[in-house]
Amino acid sequence: MTVLTLAVAESRLILRNRTVLLTAAVLPLIFGLLLSRSNLAGQAPSAGPIAAMQMVMLLVFGLFMAITMTLTARRQQLYLKRLRTSPASTASIVAGLASPLALIVLAQTAVVLAVTAWDSGSAPVHPALLVLAFVNGAVTMTAFGFLTASFTKTPEAAQITVLPGMLVFMAGVFLSFAPGEGPAAALRSAIPGAALAELTVTAWDGAADGAFASIAEPLLVSTAVALLASVIAAKLFRWQPRA
């Protein structure tokens, strides 16, 4: 209920600010579609890795960067301080602000992946797993956006502080394509973005040992990493600008 209340208010704020609307809704979509038309798409052995890169890119731009900037801007406006004097919990405030952004990214992902499916002539083998991958990615991006906002003073500074996170997510995607098993694979899944990519590739291309057996480890490891990021962020986060 609290999350819905905050999400409705945040949706209004996004819809009423054209700059934010353009940045959140149009730009990630363009980047995602450009990737479908890039040389990378032609060189990929299957559509799975391309879909993974697209989903990570959309989530990084549309959710990780956007929630970092939103939290920083709302703190600057003292809106977070105001919400902090209400009964809303930390989790519901962050979720309330992130959910409209996540819905926008969900719509963008649907469009971009539909284009990828059309171009490649292949559909995801496990569509439900694709949804799970998206949810896992959304939670991870929100957690790391929350963490990044905890050491970001202003919305302007957020343009710089998100860069390490973006690089880590991109590195996670590319490392997920590398072969590996056992502890190395578990360690790789701990890198933000890797599990999301693994899940998406499995969802699209299928897995030799059965999809659900192969997803358990990356799913658990990435969820634990997202939880850890959230706990650290909740400890570090300031709800009002520094004096």
Place this chain on the structure above:
Amino acid sequence: MRFRHYRRDLPNRRIEGMNAITHEPGPAVEIRDLSCRYGSFTAVDRVSFAVGPGELFALLGTNGAGKTTTIETAIGMRRPAAGSARVLGRDPYRHRRDLAGAVAVIGQETGFADDLTAAETIKLWTDLHRLPSQSDALLERVDLAHRAAVRVGALSGGERRRLDLALALATSPTVLFADEPTTGLDPASRRRTWGLLRELTQRGTAVVLTTHYLDEAAELADHVAIMDRGRIARFGTVAEITAAYEARISMRPKPFDPLALPALAGRTSVDDGLLTVRTTELQADLHRLLDWAARTGVDLADLKAGPATLDEIFAELEAEPTATP
């Protein structure tokens, strides 16, 4: 030093709602030896006070005196460096969510989202508190009904303050922290705000008010604490505080010969033709001056006599090299 001045005659209240809490007997707000620091700077230094149900307690002080930091600690926005804050018997930092239904805050900055309308802002607030929607009635109460559909960013500073007050009223709080609630308001709106604050205290709400306006404190407060450089420099009722200072008589005698003044109990000073007498014997010295003026035919222009005003006490405290705890 610990202050315990609060009304004990009002019944303890049970706050109904999502976060129902019972207020045990005792002060609604209790600040004990509170210290707050920003790095090596001590913003609040061993401050203590208690506010009971139905009491309006005013914290006065210049910018940087530590009023807002004290309030922020009391609403759970920051942890004390030392000492404690208790609101309705609970630690506001640890029990922020439990207290949110019973405690309202009016901040110096309103913290509204500029792109929501006034009505949407109230709806957001009442929904967060799981209260029935009452935007129209609340906006009516603060005279903003005609601005319901206007975005907050387009409201004037005074209108935003009134909207802030509407949010505070929405939850029928047991405790209200009001950090300079009338700053930027026109005289009529200030009076209206005073009326609403009185209404709340009459219903048993404990109000902690910070203000720069000394007349506001004198008008509303049961007890006043004057903060200076992080410490409470003076505490009491306005009458008690002013009684501890010399009374003032001021005038512009015409014609004026300082040597011709009668013998007075108080000290005299002259600044730009304004004669000021600081005295502990207000009535006797005033009588002597009036008698002297009548005998010598001196006109006492701009004659004023009375106890020291809070403005004057403020100025004296500021001039002191170190605060007196």
